[in-house]
Amino acid sequence: MIKGKRSKDTMHDLSSMFEENRARLFSYLMRMCGTYELAWDIMQETYTRYLERYRERENSPALLYKIAYHAFVDHTRRQAREVVFEEEHAVHEIDLEHTLMVREGYQSVLRALGQLGQDDRNLISLVIGGDVSYRQIADMMGMSEANVKVRVHRIRIRLREILKGEKP
Amino acid sequence: MKEHMISQFIDDELGLDEKIEFVEEIHRDEAFTNEAREFLLLEKTLRSEVVEAVPEVSVPFARRVLFFSLLRPVNLAFMTMAAALVILTAALVSQHQETVAHPVTSHRFVLYEPGASSVEIAGNFTGWERVSMNRVGEIGYWELNLDLSRGEHRFVYLLEGDERILDPTVLLRERDDFDGENSVLFIGESA
CATH class of the missing domain: 2.60.40.10 (Immunoglobulins)
Known part of the structure; x- marks a missing residue:
């Protein structure tokens, strides 16, 4: 029996898990990245990494988000190194093409999230996605659950301030 | 400090005892109730649909x-x-x-x-x-x-x-x- 056949059920389950989480994972990545194009790239990268490295493990949405976050962090580090060599306006042109894909009214939320630090943005994006518990977030981010409780609320207070400040 | 209980309530992270405490606090303190309502409304905005359409992936x-x-x-x-x-x-x-x-x-x-x-x-x-x-x-x-x-x-x-x-x-x-x-x-x- 070939390996592919032996893993067929596993792959089917994984495929279902990917599909079930696709919309929510994409929303999480939009909140993290702020742009459609980048969120799309990182979602592809996330699924590819999951397939390559973790396909034999139990299907886990928490692991999916962890991989997505690491893919995002890798991208931002790479971009920090490469940005010197890039034409900045070229990147913005791509972003503009997809700006219309963001729902009206959510642009302000993305701008508000963009003002948070990377860890805070990750924490609140995971929480409002509703797929992972405080416990899982604590494990993922290497902090205590008690700290997650307090910090989540502080971030919400901060977001409320930013969004109130945006209103005319 | 009970404010962070509002976030725990929103995120379904309260235990039974904490739920009792939360409900009692809502009953006792009108300012707390208003605060909770305000964060719930904020959450509706945060959790609303982000994009018009979710793209397919090519794995x-x-x-x-x-x-x-x-x-x-x-x-x-x-x-x-x-x-x-x-x-x-x-x-x-x-x-x-x-x-x-x-x-x-x-x-x-x-x-x-x-x-x-x-x-x-x-x-x-x-x-x-x-x-x-x-x-x-x-x-x-x-x-x-x-x-x-x-x-x-x-x-x-x-x-x-x-x-x-x-x-x-x-x-x-x-x-x-x-x-x-x-x-x-x-x-x-x-x-």
């Missing part, structure tokens, strides 16, 4: 191939209907980057393996089930004719039951969903 197994084996043309009327269906389906799925398969055509797989005592083929067109190939006389060739739809196909040969061999005549290869590579064959219009 190997996410490529769905639609087979229309029942659409073999048997008469002119059926051919017209089949063509219309294929065009309509192609238009519907093209925005999702899916591979659309078309009516089948026969394809001959040939492999030169003089030392092998058994050669099988497994691909998306066999549902990844092994199908034995036929030895061509005593000259070392193995062959098999299979009906394939137009579009992309992935397959691998298996020698002696377990050794994976890529098709040396097919240059395009792709890492598969499992532990190896597959040959990628494109069956076009003229095939």
Whole structure:
């Protein structure tokens, strides 16, 4: 029996898990990245990494988000190194093409999230996605659950301030 | 400090005792109630739909191939209907980057393996089930004719039951969903 056949059920389950989480994972990545194009790239990268490295493990949405976050962090580090060599306006042109894909009214939320630090943005994006518990977030981010409780609320207070400040 | 209980309430992270405490606090303190309401309204905004449409992803197994084996043309009327269906389906799925398969055509797989005592083929067109190939006389060739739809196909040969061999005549290869590579064959219009 070939390996592919032996893993067929596993792959089917994984495929279902990917599909079930696709919309929510994409929303999480939009909140993290702020742009459609980048969120799309990182979602592809996330699924590819999951397939390559973790396909034999139990299907886990928490692991999916962890991989997505690491893919995002890798991208931002790479971009920090490469940005010197890039034409900045070229990147913005791509972003503009997809700006219309963001729902009206959510642009302000993305701008508000963009003002948070990377860890805070990750924490609140995971929480409002509703797929992972405080416990899982604590494990993922290497902090205590008690700290997650307090910090989540502080971030919400901060977001409320930013969004109130945006209103005319 | 009970404020963070509002977030725990929103995130379904309160234990039973904490729920009792939360409800009592809401009952006792109007400012706390207003605060909780305000954060719930904020949460509705934060959790609302982000984008107009979620894009598809192109991971190997996410490529769905639609087979229309029942659409073999048997008469002119059926051919017209089949063509219309294929065009309509192609238009519907093209925005999702899916591979659309078309009516089948026969394809001959040939492999030169003089030392092998058994050669099988497994691909998306066999549902990844092994199908034995036929030895061509005593000259070392193995062959098999299979009906394939137009579009992309992935397959691998298996020698002696377990050794994976890529098709040396097919240059395009792709890492598969499992532990190896597959040959990628494109069956076009003229095939």
